[in-house]
Amino acid sequence: MSELPPKVQERLVRLQQLQRNIQAVLAQKQQVELELTETEQALEELGTLAENAVIYKSIGSLLVRSKKGKVEADLKERKELLDTRVQVLNKQEERQRSQFNELQAKLKRDLGGQSSSPTMT
DSSP states (O other): OOSHHHHHHHHHHHHHHHHHHHHHHHHHHHHHHHHHHHHHHHHHHTTSTTTTOOOOEEEETTTEEEOOOHHHHHHHEEEEHHHHHHHHHHHHHHHHHHHHHHHHHHHHTTTTTTTOOOOOO
């Protein structure tokens, strides 16, 4: 890498940073989507229960008895928050992938079309 011009070296470093950032966003998104799925399943299950069913809500390491309506409202609010978080992460991923692709194209031009730069799928 020492025989490459400084501008190309900087672009390579930036490309690697973008690749790491994209991977971090993808990991966060996967985690949020998992929580979203669990929340949706809990809401679905709550929907099958009678209004006077005994419900316990997890608060830290405790299980506390709660009313169905309260738990349902909390889960719906959590679902909205998670939906928003997924949308934000999707936009971040899209923006970073776009930057990655632009930078990769510049590097290919700099290197005369050689494919020595990392690729992002």
